[in-house]
Amino acid sequence: MLSGHHLIAGGWTPGADSFTSEPAHGPSHDFAVGSADLVDRACRQAEEAFSSFGYSSREARAGFLNRIADEIDARGDAITEIGCQETGLPEARLIGERGRTTGQLRLFAEHILDGAYLDRRHDAALPERTPLPRPELYMMQRPVGPVAVFGASNFPLAFSTAGGDTAAALAAGCPVVVKGHSAHPGTGELVAQAIDAARRGLDLHPGVFSLIQGGDRAVGAALVQHPAIQAVGFTGSLAGGRALFDLCASRPDPIPFFGELGSVNPMFLLPGALATRAPEIGAGWAASLTMGAGQFCTNPGIAVIAKGANGDTFMHAAQTALEQVGAQTMLTHGIAFAYRAGRDRVRSQTGVQEILTSTCDLREATPYLFRTTAKAWLANEVLSEEVFGPLGIVVEADSQDEMLAIARALKGQLTCTLHLEPGDHVAAKGLMPILERKAGRVLANGFPTGVEVSDTMVHGGPYPASTNFGATSVGTLSIRRFLRPVCYQNLPAALLPEDLFPNMDSPE
Numbered sequence: 001m002l003s004g005h006h007l008i009a010g011g012w013t014p015g016a017d018s019f020t021s022e023p024a025h026g027p028s029h030d031f032a033v034g035s036a037d038l039v040d041r042a043c044r045q046a047e048e049a050f051s052s053f054g055y056s057s058r059e060a061r062a063g064f065l066n067r068i069a070d071e072i073d074a075r076g077d078a079i080t081e082i083g084c085q086e087t088g089l090p091e092a093r094l095i096g097e098r099g100r101t102t103g104q105l106r107l108f109a110e111h112i113l114d115g116a117y118l119d120r121r122h123d124a125a126l127p128e129r130t131p132l133p134r135p136e137l138y139m140m141q142r143p144v145g146p147v148a149v150f151g152a153s154n155f156p157l158a159f160s161t162a163g164g165d166t167a168a169a170l171a172a173g174c175p176v177v178v179k180g181h182s183a184h185p186g187t188g189e190l191v192a193q194a195i196d197a198a199r200r201g202l203d204l205h206p207g208v209f210s211l212i213q214g215g216d217r218a219v220g221a222a223l224v225q226h227p228a229i230q231a232v233g234f235t236g237s238l239a240g241g242r243a244l245f246d247l248c249a250s251r252p253d254p255i256p257f258f259g260e261l262g263s264v265n266p267m268f269l270l271p272g273a274l275a276t277r278a279p280e281i282g283a284g285w286a287a288s289l290t291m292g293a294g295q296f297c298t299n300p301g302i303a304v305i306a307k308g309a310n311g312d313t314f315m316h317a318a319q320t321a322l323e324q325v326g327a328q329t330m331l332t333h334g335i336a337f338a339y340r341a342g343r344d345r346v347r348s349q350t351g352v353q354e355i356l357t358s359t360c361d362l363r364e365a366t367p368y369l370f371r372t373t374a375k376a377w378l379a380n381e382v383l384s385e386e387v388f389g390p391l392g393i394v395v396e397a398d399s400q401d402e403m404l405a406i407a408r409a410l411k412g413q414l415t416c417t418l419h420l421e422p423g424d425h426v427a428a429k430g431l432m433p434i435l436e437r438k439a440g441r442v443l444a445n446g447f448p449t450g451v452e453v454s455d456t457m458v459h460g461g462p463y464p465a466s467t468n469f470g471a472t473s474v475g476t477l478s479i480r481r482f483l484r485p486v487c488y489q490n491l492p493a494a495l496l497p498e499d500l501f502p503n504m505d506s507p508e
Contacts, residue, residue, distance in 0.1 A: 001078060004031045006038055006213050007192045009045035010199070010206025013038065019214050021185055024088030024329045024363065031185045034215025036222040039177070045207030046146035046175035047228040053208050054143045054173045058499065061171060062109035064202055068162060068170075069102035071194035079190050083156050086184040088329030088363070093292065094157070101157040104164060104453045108171040111455070111476040115502055117141070119485070135490045138500055141483035143173035145230035148223045150244075151181035151188060152235035153331050154295045160184070161191040161211060164453075164473055165233030165258070172482040174231070175208045179223055182214050183332045189213070217243070224248050224257070231482055234259040235297070235473065238386075238464050245467050258481050259467040260460065262386040263414040265448050266302040268403060268431060272421030273445070274310035281419055282317025285392065286325070286367075288447035289318075293328035293365045294390030295335070298415055298448040301387060304374075304406050307396040315394055319356050319369055325390070327364040335388060336363045342387030343368050349383060351376030355394070365389045374402040378409055400427055407431055412462025412469065413439040415448035438462065440472065 005012040015032030022028065053061075072079065076098060083094040111117060118140045126134035147169040151160035158164065161178050169176045180188035192211040199208055212219065217240075224232050224247050232248055234241050234257065241259035248257040269281060288300055303318075305311040330336040340360065347354055351372050358366035367390040374397040377383045383393060397403045410416075416439040420428050428444075435442050440461035451459055451474050459474035460466040466473070471481045488496055 002029055002186055002189055004029060004189075006032055006034065007189075007196055007209070007211040008038060008042050009210055010196065015213075019182065021086060021182075022333065023085040026085030029186055031189075031213045034179065034212040034219040036219065038212050039219060039222040039226060042177045042207075042210035042212060043146060043223070043226040043228040046177055046210065047207070049175040049205035049207030050143075050145050052205050053175055054145065056173065058112045058115065060202075061173060062113050064198060064204065065105045065109040065167065065171060067198035067201060068195050069105040071197045072098065072102050072162060072191060075190055075194055079157070079187060082186040082190060083184060086187055087156055087331050089156075089292065089331075097155060097157045100453060101162055104158070105162065105167050107453060108167050108476060108479060111479070112171050115499065117476065117479055118499060120500055138488040138491075138496060139485055140497065140500055141480070142486045142497070144482050144484050145174060146228050147174045147176050147482055148229045148232045149176055149178045150220065150232070150234040150236060151178060151184075153181050153183045153335065154292075154297070155235070156181075156184040156187045157191065159235045159473075161188045162195055164478055165235075168478040169231075169233070169482045170208075171479045174482045177210045177212065177223065177229070179215070179220055180211055180213045185213050220244060221247055225251055227253070230255055232257045232259075233473065233481070236261070238262045241467065256481070257467050258471050258473065260297060260414070260473050261464045261466065263297060263412075263461065263465045264301040264384060264386050265298050265413055265415045265417070266304055266406075266410060267300050267417040267419060268407070269303060269305045269311075269314065270418065270420045270424035270427050271306050271310070272423040273419040274306060274314060276421055277419070278310050278314040279317040282314040283321045284447055286318045286321030288449045289392050290322065290325045290328070290367050290390040291449050293330050294367075295331055295388060296449050298451060299388075300415075300417060300448055301391065302384075302393050302395060304395045304397060304403060306403075307398055311396060315355060315369075315371065318392065318394075322356050322367040322369055322392075325367050327360055327366050328390070330363050330365050330389070333363050336360075336365060339365055339387065339389035339391070342385075342389065343391055345382060346370055346387065346391065346393065349376075349380055351380070352383070367391065370394070371396065374398065374406055378405060384409070384411060400430070403427075404430060404434065407434040407438065410438045412465040414459060414461050414465045415439050415441045415443060417446065417448055418442070418444045420444060440465065440469070
């Protein structure tokens with residue numbers, strides 16, 4: 001079922017070189033390596049496809065999204081099998097992630113049919129207005145053009161080939177060129193087969209979607225710098241994302257880079273919550289921290305607590321729960337190596353006490369738990385850096401003022417969490433103006449792992465959580481990243497986009 005080739009504008013294309021996949025278990029496969037020439041071919045075809053797809057009806061695009069979901073479901077067993085082999089993730093996780101992927105495709109299809117996302121506006125002409133008349137003005141959102149999407153290592157389906165960025169771009173009317181992630185190339189190819197089958201079934205331009213496998217950073221650089229590409233969606237490391245962001249900004253025509261780069265997702269446990277629910281919160285934190293070997297961008301890596309006996313109870317509960325978690329397979333050897341390096345970086349810092357010690361090597365991860373003071377954390381920026389994996393740091397604050405100081409010192413986050421009881425509301429109100437400036441999502445009495453795909457979700461935040469704090473990579477609002485407003489002044493009705501008028505009065 002696997003060709004090992006790239007999908008370039010409807011054709012399965014070999015490459016001059018190849019690489020061999022490194023699955024957690026099962027057989028390995030050879031895949032073609034990307035190149036700047038393949039990038040150029042895919043991008044040129046995407047630009048050509050935009051002349052039709054960018055001006056297609058919402059009904060046609062919704063049909064395409066639904067058809068892709070159907071084709072993915074038709075290949076569900078094969079996608080799950082190779083996804084488990086390549087990533088080491090359990091079958092239930094892959095099945096659930098596939099459901100999320102097809103679910104967001106269908107949600108976006110329904111959302112664009114409504115048309116409200118276009119933000120259509122009309123100012124009627126006022127020819128008699130003095131001292132100057134007002135012209136007839138219409139405004140609506142229009143697709144920006146071809147979009148580059150980089151597959152994520154930790155979500156082989158929901159944030160990769162047909163994931164949120166691709167779904168949002170296609171919903172907006174933008175052709176997509178995906179650079180697949182080498183951690184799961186077989187999964188990416190099967191999903192690309194589903195997208196291509198949907199495209200062929202609807203007789204769409206072949207340039208509407210391409211997948212380029214593998215390749216070094218030069219291939220990614222060629223993609224974001226290609227003149228046909230008008231926006232980029234990325235989920236990955238801070239270093240890799242920042243490098244691509246800088247390339248986008250340094251183009252002769254700079255383009256937006258929507259990168260999700262890193263977050264420690266701090267939790268603030270207020271005194272009332274600690275007094276009444278410390279064991280429950282500690283056990284819940286351990287479960288969230290180790291879910292999927294801690295390989296979630298919303299993994300809550302830091303817990304800020306009030307120093308005292310209740311805080312000790314919380315830490316003991318978390319330690320006890322973490323001790324029951326065995327070694328888990330990480331997505332790649334590189335991620336496992338980086339996790340151990342992060343562990344060593346934390347344990348070597350002054351003022352840090354190791355509460356739970358474990359041993360992991362090769363591609364496995366085991367949990368670690370550390371403890372430090374607010375003063376030590378505030379004095380050492382290293383302790384605020386993300387460690388991608390099941391590692392937690394408890395920061396003990398001597399006072400509410402120290403909690404506020406920690407909140408103010410935070411870098412941008414995807415999430416911030418408050419654990420509180422009614423008696424904590426005064427303290428929480430002091431934190432809220434700070435936390436809502438630091439994060440895209442603020443939640444109470446829960447854990448941030450698990451991101452609902454909906455109209456209201458915001459999955460983004462100030463840098464370095466993401467490179468554009470005004471955007472989200474999850475939920476229907478993500479479509480807006482790949483649109484731009486256009487105003488039409490005194491244009492004849494025959495030249496105006498048809499989408500302007502379904503819920504507005506058409507000019508005569």
